[in-house]
Amino acid sequence: MQISYFHTSEAVPAVRPVAEGGPDAAVAIDVLRATTTIAWSLRNGAEAIQAFADLAELEAAAAAWPAERRLRAGERGGKRVDGYELGNSPLAVTPELVGGKRIFMSTTNGTRSLAAVRAVPLLLTACLPNRTAVAQRLIAAGAQRVWIVGSGWEGDYSLEDSLAAGAVISAATELAVAPHVGVTTGNDEALAALALWQQWRHEPETCLRAASHGQRLIGLGDHDADFACCAAVDSLPVVPTQTSPGVLQLV
Structure with a gap:
């Protein structure tokens, strides 16, 4: 398995078919906080997350869904x-609120990364809480060329997404012990992400808080519980998976 990492959706090359050397799997990451919220939403019983980069498209799709079975999450x-009804906090998606509902979601950065790799045959979302579960799914699927896409912040590099990318690469490397399943890095960005994870793996929350987006959240108010949730490595077994364009479910 060869894993490449792209810092933002803007850095992602055009997706080619697998037969022409394109990726057969992709992983979108937005640690603070979209992909953490997506994972917890599905863990707590949401029927699906439908992601949109554009709020007008979200509104149109949500309006076509039964009111009692929908929630809008926008950040x-x-x-x-x-x-x-929702912003972008993993603590807000309680079972009582999201159970059986479809969440129509748009965030500043994360939903754009999903859109950039929507055409890849297997599309997953990852965060620190489900990084090993994601690595297990990639190996079980026999993925050969994997693109991990960070969300960044409005087109700029994001430290916390790179940390999680390295965490996924590390987990895949540790799990890929069977013959012919070895993991290699496909670009320097993936190698750098792995080194970042090795540096901060014992203090992931410290890294999240030190990152520029972490500092931005701190400036907006008390997000201590969100930081703890987003930094809880391997606390979730779920793997959000695209089942139709823009729709993430547990399969």
Whole structure:
């Protein structure tokens, strides 16, 4: 398995078919906080997460869904979109609120990364809590060329997404012990992400707080519980998987 890492959706090359050397699997990451919220939503019983980069498209899709079975989750600049039931906190997606519901989600950065690799045959989302579960799924699927895509912040590099990318690469490397399943890095960005994880693996929350987006959240108010949740490595067994374009479910 060869794993490449791209810091942002803007850095992702055009997706080619697998037969032409394109990836057969992709992993989207937005540690603070979209992919952590997605994982917890599905763990707590949400029927699906439907992701949108554009709020107008989200509104149109949500309006076509039964009102009693939908929730809108919107975040811009770290804050909840006015009038939406949810923002982007993994603590808000309780079983009582999200159970049986479809969540129509748009965030500042994470949903753009999902859109960039929507055409890849196997598309997963990862965060620190489910990084080993994601690595296990990639190996079980026999993935050969994997693209991990970070979300960054408005097109810029994101430390916490790179940390999680390295965490996934590390887990895959540790798990790929069978013959012919070895893991290699496909670009220097993946190798750098792995080195970052090795540096911070014992203090992931410290890394999240030190990152520029972590500092941004701290400036917006008390997000201590969100930081702890997003830094809880291997606390979730779920793997959000794209089942149709833009729709993530547990399969």
